[in-house]
Amino acid sequence: MSKAVVKYFLIFAGLFFIALGVVGIVVPGLPTTVFLLIAAACFAKSSPCMHAWLLSHRWFGPIILNWQQSRTIPKKAKVIALCSITMAAIYSTLAINNHWLVITILFLMVFPAVFLYRLPLTEDKVEANE
Secondary structure, eight states: OOHHHHHHHHHHHHHHHHHHHHHHHHSTTSOSHHHHHHHHHHHHHHOHHHHHHHHHOTTHHHHHHHHHHHSOBOHHHHHHHHHHHHHHHHHHHHHOOOHHHHHHHHHHHHHHHHHHHHSOBHHHHHHHHO
């Protein structure tokens, strides 16, 4: 594959993951941060201009920078994400009549919830450095 094809594919993928991240803001259970991190990685390899725009974005930039610099997330983001996963799990349990599907959904929700729960908070990292 030529470099130009790879470059445009990565730009398209970055835009696609930004769109998924924006949808994840309003859809419980769909992550936002993960998609933004993937978009940032795509842009870092394909478009310095788009990468700089994403890092300087008012809403998305701080999340990505925190992750790149310290592998932490803000407490508010962690609480919102865990609450969204919990609410989606409760809704799925009540709304779906197929027991195997409910078990599968709940099983798949456990992994991101545990991952999020174990992530250090940005505030904790700042206090440890002081």
